Amino acid sequence: MGSTTTAIDSPQLKADLEKIAAKVSAFVADYRGKLAEMAQGPEASAKLGEAVGRYEALSDRLGRVVIYSYLLYCGDTSDPVRVKFYGDMREKVTNASTQLLFFQLELNRLGDETLMAAAGEAPLSRWSPWLEDIRKEKPYELDETLEKLFIDKSLTSSAAWHRLFDQTIASLRFTVGAEELAIEPVLNLMQDAREEVRREAAQAVGKTLTDNLRIFALIANTLAKDKEISDHWRGFKDVADARHLSNRVEGEVVAALVDAVEAAHPRLSHRYYALKAKWFGGDALDSWNRNAPLPSMPDKNDTLMLDFSHG
Numbered sequence: 001m002g003s004t005t006t007a008i009d010s011p012q013l014k015a016d017l018e019k020i021a022a023k024v025s026a027f028v029a030d031y032r033g034k035l036a037e038m039a040q041g042p043e044a045s046a047k048l049g050e051a052v053g054r055y056e057a058l059s060d061r062l063g064r065v066v067i068y069s070y071l072l073y074c075g076d077t078s079d080p081v082r083v084k085f086y087g088d089m090r091e092k093v094t095n096a097s098t099q100l101l102f103f104q105l106e107l108n109r110l111g112d113e114t115l116m117a118a119a120g121e122a123p124l125s126r127w128s129p130w131l132e133d134i135r136k137e138k139p140y141e142l143d144e145t146l147e148k149l150f151i152d153k154s155l156t157s158s159a160a161w162h163r164l165f166d167q168t169i170a171s172l173r174f175t176v177g178a179e180e181l182a183i184e185p186v187l188n189l190m191q192d193a194r195e196e197v198r199r200e201a202a203q204a205v206g207k208t209l210t211d212n213l214r215i216f217a218l219i220a221n222t223l224a225k226d227k228e229i230s231d232h233w234r235g236f237k238d239v240a241d242a243r244h245l246s247n248r249v250e251g252e253v254v255a256a257l258v259d260a261v262e263a264a265h266p267r268l269s270h271r272y273y274a275l276k277a278k279w280f281g282g283d284a285l286d287s288w289n290r291n292a293p294l295p296s297m298p299d300k301n302d303t304l305m306l307d308f309s310h311g
Contacts, residue, residue: 007072008085013065013297017092019059020176024096027054027103035106039114049123056127058096077170083163099145107131108138136245140234150230157226165219172212174204191291195280202288205306225257 007013031038031051038047069089073082078093107115118292119128141147174186189201209216212272227239236242244251277285279295 008081016061016065020058020065020096023054023061024099027058028099031106032102033106035103036110039110039118040209044114044118045121045124047120049126051103052127052130055100058100060126062093062096065089077166079230083167090159094151094155098148101147101151104134104137104149105141105144108134108141133248136248139170140236140242140245142233146233158223161219161223161226165216168212168215168219172208174201174208176204190288191293193293195289195292198288199286211303 025165035048036052038044038051066089068087073086076082111116115131116128118124119131124131142150157278169183172183173180174183176189176197177180179188181204186201186204190205192198192201227242231242233237234242236245240251240254244254273285273290276289276294277283280289280292
């Protein structure tokens, strides 16, 4: 815990956060409400290129902060120090993102001909793929006030429910034999070479998750409703449209992939499970044997000993 506390309280992180706040304020002062004017004239590419370059650098710094805090949090989602740190960093990054929100909205308000003319020359041409990318989001963007509301509310809506799920999963304990295990070790037991161990682990997982079904149902239903509200306001027609847009892939392509995979189920997954059931001496595969090692595979410990014996 000492090293974690030191990392959280490091002067370098504090200095980086102060630099980010100063740079965000300067960026807003330099560019807010000015992009349309900058996009005119022979220096449009140079002026917009400098602005996009600064925006990219800021986005990179903000991304590093949130990724660092998230990875630290994932190391122990039950640690209140890490939980608070992750929440604090998310809030700071969200506040900065809210201030920077204007930039993409103003870029997308520029006419296609004006923006692409500037992007056809250096230095802005370096970011032309990104500019084309954000144009795809233009039909689903709201006015700036509503966009700010969506960002600010994310801390108390979807992000909060994701954190509740992570912390609930981390706090669960599963009884296997005389032991009380967390989620990771009990899932590892479901790959144990002994069937009785796999069965007991699977039953423990089923019992504990069933006992907590109410909170998981609440989380799932709330997240689903949150997405439905967002999709309605943005004008997405299908539940998967926002994900397709985020992945930059057409819905028809994903549908074709799903159809191909489902058509191959009898030839691949169904056939494999039938074979595996036969290897375990049954007509159907028990749920606790899905991830089991094949009966003919040597024990991991025996393999390890063999490796050492040849060393």
